Amino acid sequence: MKEWYEKIDAVERVSDLEAIRIGIFGKKGVLAAEFAKMKEAPNEQKAAIAKALNSHKSDLSVRIREKKELLQLHELEAAMQAEALDVTLYSTTSQSGSLHPVMETMDRIVEYFSAMNFAVHTGPMIEDDFHNFEALNLPKYHPARDMQDTFYFHDEMLLRTHTSPVQIRTMLNSKPPIRMIAPGAVFRRDYDLTHTPMFHQVEGLLVDEAGRVSFANLKFILEDFLHHMFGDVAVRFRPSFFPFTEPSAEVDISCIFCEGSGCRVCSKTGWLEVLGCGIVDANVFDAVGYKDVSGYAFGLGVERFAMLIHRIGDLRSLFEGDIRLLEQFR
Numbered sequence: 001m002k003e004w005y006e007k008i009d010a011v012e013r014v015s016d017l018e019a020i021r022i023g024i025f026g027k028k029g030v031l032a033a034e035f036a037k038m039k040e041a042p043n044e045q046k047a048a049i050a051k052a053l054n055s056h057k058s059d060l061s062v063r064i065r066e067k068k069e070l071l072q073l074h075e076l077e078a079a080m081q082a083e084a085l086d087v088t089l090y091s092t093t094s095q096s097g098s099l100h101p102v103m104e105t106m107d108r109i110v111e112y113f114s115a116m117n118f119a120v121h122t123g124p125m126i127e128d129d130f131h132n133f134e135a136l137n138l139p140k141y142h143p144a145r146d147m148q149d150t151f152y153f154h155d156e157m158l159l160r161t162h163t164s165p166v167q168i169r170t171m172l173n174s175k176p177p178i179r180m181i182a183p184g185a186v187f188r189r190d191y192d193l194t195h196t197p198m199f200h201q202v203e204g205l206l207v208d209e210a211g212r213v214s215f216a217n218l219k220f221i222l223e224d225f226l227h228h229m230f231g232d233v234a235v236r237f238r239p240s241f242f243p244f245t246e247p248s249a250e251v252d253i254s255c256i257f258c259e260g261s262g263c264r265v266c267s268k269t270g271w272l273e274v275l276g277c278g279i280v281d282a283n284v285f286d287a288v289g290y291k292d293v294s295g296y297a298f299g300l301g302v303e304r305f306a307m308l309i310h311r312i313g314d315l316r317s318l319f320e321g322d323i324r325l326l327e328q329f330r
């Protein structure tokens with residue numbers, strides 16, 4: 001029987017091992033033959049022979065099982081190695097990707113304010129009524145809520161309509177002074193040439209001791225920022241209304257397409273609206289428990305900036321996932 005143990009040890013393939021198993025345990029196998037021979041042995045030896053054969057039977061069976069597991073493992077490893085792909089291999093047909101124009105514009109905006117020492121904060125996209133409206137001086141039934149068509153969930157949660165709730169969360173969690181921007185996706189029920197249900201905002205907030213923040217500070221940084229983004233443009237501030245700032249202003253730049261002489265993009269006015277801003281309303285500070293502070297806030301739509309910078313006519317084309325759009329920005 002010894003040679004069968006050696007055969008099992010020497011075998012290198014699962015299929016060869018199966019042949020050996022049949023050679024041992026098959027109907028015409030060695031064990032069947034040995035048991036048959038036993039019948040011719042003297043009666044007093046039969047018990048000992050049977051015991052020895054049964055012992056071989058169980059030992060060989062264990063050895064075959066263990067060897068089979070080992071061989072299967074080796075074969076699996078070999079197969080995996082043979083199929084491995086070298087993902088670093090250079091291909092002549094490979095194309096480099098590019099940043100989406102919206103993300104690239106967002107990066108530029110964030111870079112500017114980071115350089116001006118504004119911290120970057122983010123928050124949840126699913127918000128509650130308090131952070132998205134109430135704390136921003138927009139109590140229930142306030143008519144200004146109609147300015148923002150909101151996506152609601154059944155449990156009174158909603159998709160944030162602006163990144164302002166991030167500012168509320170930051171103020172609730174830290175003490176002034178604050179110097180921050182909140183970039184991110186926001187959601188409103190809107191869909192046309194210049195509106196998509198999801199778009200991106202960057203909102204900024206600066207809070208310091210009462211009397212230390214003025215509209216002049218706000219004007220300075222926004223003018224500098226707009227020159228950084230659009231180059232040598234004229235900037236003007238127009239009085240406006242936002243629930244969370246008082247006084248409020250909308251900010252225009254001279255039209256970058258017609259240089260102020262009037263064209264289709266600027267509706268013949270020579271100006272393009274790009275920002276909203278103002279001095280933070282006292283009610284907002286009350287909602288977060290801030291006392292004796294002053295601050296300014298501003299907000300902008302990243303897609304609007306990207307469309308102006310890259311002269312994209314239809315906002316919706318930015319989100320259709322057409323690779324040909326991206327290829328233009330490589």
Ligand SMILES: [Zn+2]
Nearest residue numbers: 255258263266
């Ligand atoms: Zn124009």
